[in-house]
Amino acid sequence: MAYIEFRGICKSYDGVNQVLKNIDLDVEKGELVTLLGPSGCGKSTLLRSLAGLEQISSGKIILDGEDITNLPVQKRGIGMVFQQYSLFQNMNVEENIAFGLKIAKMDKLTISEKVKKAIEMVDLLGKEKSYPSQLSGGQQQRVAIARAIVMEPKVLLLDEPLSAIDAKLRRELQEKIKNVQKKLKITTIFVTHDQDEAMIMSDRIHLMNQGIIEQSGKPVDLYTHPVSKFAAEFIGHYNILDKSKLNILLPLEKFDDGFYAIRPETVQIQGEPIMDNGMYTFEAVVENFISRGNVLRYTLRCGDVFFTSEVLFRSFALFEEGQKVYVGIEPHNILSIRD
Numbered sequence: 001m002a003y004i005e006f007r008g009i010c011k012s013y014d015g016v017n018q019v020l021k022n023i024d025l026d027v028e029k030g031e032l033v034t035l036l037g038p039s040g041c042g043k044s045t046l047l048r049s050l051a052g053l054e055q056i057s058s059g060k061i062i063l064d065g066e067d068i069t070n071l072p073v074q075k076r077g078i079g080m081v082f083q084q085y086s087l088f089q090n091m092n093v094e095e096n097i098a099f100g101l102k103i104a105k106m107d108k109l110t111i112s113e114k115v116k117k118a119i120e121m122v123d124l125l126g127k128e129k130s131y132p133s134q135l136s137g138g139q140q141q142r143v144a145i146a147r148a149i150v151m152e153p154k155v156l157l158l159d160e161p162l163s164a165i166d167a168k169l170r171r172e173l174q175e176k177i178k179n180v181q182k183k184l185k186i187t188t189i190f191v192t193h194d195q196d197e198a199m200i201m202s203d204r205i206h207l208m209n210q211g212i213i214e215q216s217g218k219p220v221d222l223y224t225h226p227v228s229k230f231a232a233e234f235i236g237h238y239n240i241l242d243k244s245k246l247n248i249l250l251p252l253e254k255f256d257d258g259f260y261a262i263r264p265e266t267v268q269i270q271g272e273p274i275m276d277n278g279m280y281t282f283e284a285v286v287e288n289f290i291s292r293g294n295v296l297r298y299t300l301r302c303g304d305v306f307f308t309s310e311v312l313f314r315s316f317a318l319f320e321e322g323q324k325v326y327v328g329i330e331p332h333n334i335l336s337i338r339d
């Protein structure tokens with residue numbers, strides 16, 4: 001039995017449009033799992049249902065063997081951090097973190113010990129007396145995390161906590177959150193719409209699409225084995241070709257009807273013919289290319305089929321626009337996917 005079990009979760013706000021469509025999901029104790037998906041797919045609704053902030057239309061939620069479907073928020077033992085910094089503005093860092101413990105009527109000495117530990121955990125020593133307005137967004141979010149973990153919740157829920165924070169600091173905070181989570185072994189559900197963030201953070205990713213779980217798995221498995229067009233587009237920027245397009249590249253090969261996904265970095269290109277019997281090879285023309293830092297992304301054309309190839313930025317691999325190139329793809333890198 002899993003630590004958290006979502007069983008047949010359905011939710012609609014207006015009784016008509018289903019926001020969550022019969023979701024079954026297991027989360028193991030101590031894992032950090034991510035709900036990944038585009039805006040509006042139901043990530044927050046699912047998270048808020050677990051917290052008790054949203055009532056589900058049907059289904060059952062089990063936490064640590066207990067049916068919590070109808071339990072009030074404060075009895076669920078769940079800590080939550082949101083995208084917007086929701087600190088008490090009139091309280092300093094220490095007071096913000098201590099708030100929940102005071103409400104729980106813990107004694108002063110215990111409170112001050114726990115608060116100190118939580119402050120250490122998120123690297124905010126020296127900021128105890130600062131007010132939220134005196135802190136950066138990243139620091140405020142660390143206070144919010146400390147305020148949640150100091151309560152020693154059974155589950156920590158993080159709803160796009162880093163979305164408002166700029167890229168460089170975001171990397172640091174991703175690492176920070178991961179470290180805290182591993183140290184405390186606290187079961188955590190992290191919500192993001194950012195593929196890279198999900199890859200970096202997660203033990204497991206659950207990819208959501210319009211109220212369903214499209215695919216679940218370890219980050220590398222999702223990246224290398226998308227099951228559908230949606231997953232291939234969302235996670236690896238795959239080339240997606242149907243049978244007829246694939247046959248324009250490879251007229252001599254037999255493919256079944258349906259769709260195929262090819263990851264750009266598995267599309268090899270070179271200036272001379274490729275001599276490798278194990279590879280599918282064909283010719284194409286470079287339409288254009290862009291440099292994304294250490295990676296060059298070529299848009300190639302073969303007949304009227306466009307596709308991309310990504311290669312590490314090494315000077316000898318530069319091809320000009322309009323140049324003919326030879327393309328090689330290993331057969332196992334052409335994945336059959338569903339529509």
Ligand code: ADP
Nearest residue numbers: 013014019037038039040041042043044045046
């Ligand atoms: P996500 O977090 O993945 O962006 P949400 O769970 O917030 O998605 O929303 C899922 C869908 O439910 C969206 O179409 C959204 O417009 C709708 N929705 C969310 N909250 C409410 C609400 N309180 N009333 C009506 N519709 C809502």
Ligand code: MG
Nearest residue numbers: 043044045159
């Ligand atoms: Mg949301």
